[in-house]
Amino acid sequence: xxxxxxxxxxxxxxxxxxxxxxxxxxxxxxxxxxxxxxxxxxxxxxxxxxxxxxxxxxxxxxxxxxxxxxxxxxxxxxxxxxxxxxxxxxxxxxxxxxxxxxxxxxxxxxxxxxxxxxxxxxxxxxxxxxxxxxxxxxxxxxxxxxxxxxxxxxxxxxxxxxxxxxxxxxxxxxxxxxxxxxxxxxxxxxxxxxxxxxxxxxxxxxxxxxxxxxxxxxxxxxxxxxxxxxxxxxxxxxxxxxxxxxxxxxxxxxxxxxxxxxxxxxxxxxxxxxxxxxxxxxxxxxxxxxxxxxxxxxxxxxxxxxxxxxxxxxxxxxxxxxxxxxxxxxxxxxxxxxxxxxxxxxxxxxxxxxxxxxxxxxxxxxxxxxxxxxxxxxxxxxxxxxxxxxxxxxxxxxxxxxxxxxxxxxxxxx
Amino acid sequence: xxxxxxxxxxxxxxxxxxxxxxxxxxxxxxxxxxxxxxxxxxxxxxxxxxxxxxxxxxxxxxxxxxxxxxxxxxxxxxxxxxxxxxxxxxxxxxxxxxxxxxxxxxxxxxxxxxxxxxxxxxxxxxxxxxxxxxxxxxxxxxxxxxxxxxxxxxxxxxxx
Ligand code: FES
Ligand SMILES: [Fe+2]
Numbered sequence: 001x002x003x004x005x006x007x008x009x010x011x012x013x014x015x016x017x018x019x020x021x022x023x024x025x026x027x028x029x030x031x032x033x034x035x036x037x038x039x040x041x042x043x044x045x046x047x048x049x050x051x052x053x054x055x056x057x058x059x060x061x062x063x064x065x066x067x068x069x070x071x072x073x074x075x076x077x078x079x080x081x082x083x084x085x086x087x088x089x090x091x092x093x094x095x096x097x098x099x100x101x102x103x104x105x106x107x108x109x110x111x112x113x114x115x116x117x118x119x120x121x122x123x124x125x126x127x128x129x130x131x132x133x134x135x136x137x138x139x140x141x142x143x144x145x146x147x148x149x150x151x152x153x154x155x156x157x158x159x160x161x162x163x164x165x166x167x168x169x170x171x172x173x174x175x176x177x178x179x180x181x182x183x184x185x186x187x188x189x190x191x192x193x194x195x196x197x198x199x200x201x202x203x204x205x206x207x208x209x210x211x212x213x214x215x216x217x218x219x220x221x222x223x224x225x226x227x228x229x230x231x232x233x234x235x236x237x238x239x240x241x242x243x244x245x246x247x248x249x250x251x252x253x254x255x256x257x258x259x260x261x262x263x264x265x266x267x268x269x270x271x272x273x274x275x276x277x278x279x280x281x282x283x284x285x286x287x288x289x290x291x292x293x294x295x296x297x298x299x300x301x302x303x304x305x306x307x308x309x310x311x312x313x314x315x316x317x318x319x320x321x322x323x324x325x326x327x328x329x330x331x332x333x334x335x336x337x338x339x340x341x342x343x344x345x346x347x348x349x350x351x352x353x354x355x356x357x358x359x360x361x362x363x364x365x366x367x368x369x370x371x372x373x374x375x376x377x378x379x380x381x382x383x384x385x386x387x388x389x390x391x392x393x394x395x396x397x398x399x400x401x402x403x404x405x406x407x408x409x410x411x412x413x414x
Numbered sequence: 415x416x417x418x419x420x421x422x423x424x425x426x427x428x429x430x431x432x433x434x435x436x437x438x439x440x441x442x443x444x445x446x447x448x449x450x451x452x453x454x455x456x457x458x459x460x461x462x463x464x465x466x467x468x469x470x471x472x473x474x475x476x477x478x479x480x481x482x483x484x485x486x487x488x489x490x491x492x493x494x495x496x497x498x499x500x501x502x503x504x505x506x507x508x509x510x511x512x513x514x515x516x517x518x519x520x521x522x523x524x525x526x527x528x529x530x531x532x533x534x535x536x537x538x539x540x541x542x543x544x545x546x547x548x549x550x551x552x553x554x555x556x557x558x559x560x561x562x563x564x565x566x567x568x569x570x571x572x573x574x
């Protein structure tokens with residue numbers, strides 16, 4: 001395992017064994033960033049790779065990344081899903097440049113080595129030399145070489161992968177609560193409505209913390225209070241797995257009362273601000289359980305959200321200590337009719353890079369990063385709702401953030 | 415349609431497109447919804463989503479009400495670091511001109527100027543327009559803003 005000597009002598013120092021104070025240097029330190037790639041992204045964690053629906057036919061592939069590492073996901077002739085590192089074993093060239101497609105095999109453009117859909121090396125150009133001269137060293141056996149493999153599991157139509165041989169199976173690792181939350185949302189065949197990528201000028205951890213932060217929503221996102229969007233929300237709760245890093249929070253809504261209230265408002269003009277067109281929030285209880293918001297995270301960098309009728313996966317990809325790619329993968333379901341699709345698209349204004357209740361999350365991490373520039377001594381305070389990372393029945397809490405740090409510190413050995 | 419009429423339509427369409435850019439760049443967004451008929455279709459969508467036939471974009475309005483709400487929230491209910499745009503629009507490609515309708519594809523680039531003065535190339539792409547030319551004031555029935563890149567720097571607050 002990678003274990004660099006601290007090069008600068010200013011290694012991140014945690015104030016205590018606790019998780020309710022987070023050293024600011026964790027967001028700015030280059031050595032920490034390098035260690036995270038090894039210990040977290042290539043460590044004992046499961047990562048979003050793609051949707052199973054993107055790999056319908058044999059030969060379908062998707063190119064993605066786990067942390068900074070380029071990974072290919074394929075469906076082979078036996079219909080098994082495989083994942084392997086997108087790096088030719090010969091001289092390390094990027095094997096496949098395409099984002100997605102269908103192939104019979106992968107051929108490296110540099111010297112023509114070929115691999116099958118499971119990542120096994122199948123061909124070496126001029127292996128026997130030319131006219132009996134040259135060629136591969138006699139002890140080299142193609143059969144003994146393959147692209148570095150990831151373990152793969154599929155849950156709720158989502159393909160997950162891990163570099164780790166020893167991490168528990170996906171469901172055990174997620175924990176029963178989070179499995180329940182994930183399969184609740186992904187309870188039927190999903191369809192891809194589209195993707196958007198946001199470039200965030202901040203450390204990746206500032207974004208995942210923001211997602212787990214139920215405290216800021218009604219304060220930072222003025223849209224919610226201006227239009228009294230969630231005034232008929234009912235109490236929800238937070239579930240956190242024992243390791244701490246996987247969680248979901250939810251809130252319920254009295255959908256019928258909300259519809260009635262809107263109708264009512266149309267008749268008696270209130271002095272409050274009103275939306276001219278309510279279709280951006282007009283929602284249906286598609287799961288039949290009254291839950292209107294469910295935010296689920298999978299450590300370290302995946303989010304599955306249901307915000308009313310918007311369903312999306314968000315993937316957080318570190319791209320340097322102060323740069324993050326946030327991909328939004330917007331979903332519908334195969335049983336959606338045109339009315340439902342249009343509803344999802346209109347509510348889509350709530351989320352994404354231009355989202356009425358998401359726009360602020362795009363810059364707030366960058367503001368923190370800016371404030372920390374050469375000013376990163378000390379620690380942030382994460383004490384709303386106490387010092388532990390337990391499941392809770394109220395949302396004015398930072399317990400899910402503490403859960404992240406609990407899991408993080410265990411993996412980082414800090 | 416005579417050549418003369420067609421020439422008038424070309425000039426009218428360019429006027430509308432120029433007015434659109436001026437309204438946004440000079441921060442007169444309250445006038446922006448007036449450039450559309452009701453119902454309408456305004457959408458910002460990435461080239462790759464659009465090419466793949468996927469419908470999810472970044473910003474979407476199907477009615478005048480939705481356009482008004484976008485402007486209102488921009489002013490009152492969203493927070494973002496102050497910035498403005500500068501559009502450069504053209505060339506224009508007139509795909510078809512009929513009695514009531516002009517179909518026009520127009521290239522654009524948009525620079526973003528932060529309040530600090532930092533100026534960056536924010537977006538490039540094409541407007542795919544369906545324009546109602548039946549009245550004296552031309553209006554958009556549909557303006558699909560196809561942005562070339564999937565990547566949006568930080569956030570997208572102001573319409574493109
Ligand atoms: S680097 Fe791939 S074949 Fe040489
Ligand atoms: Fe938020």
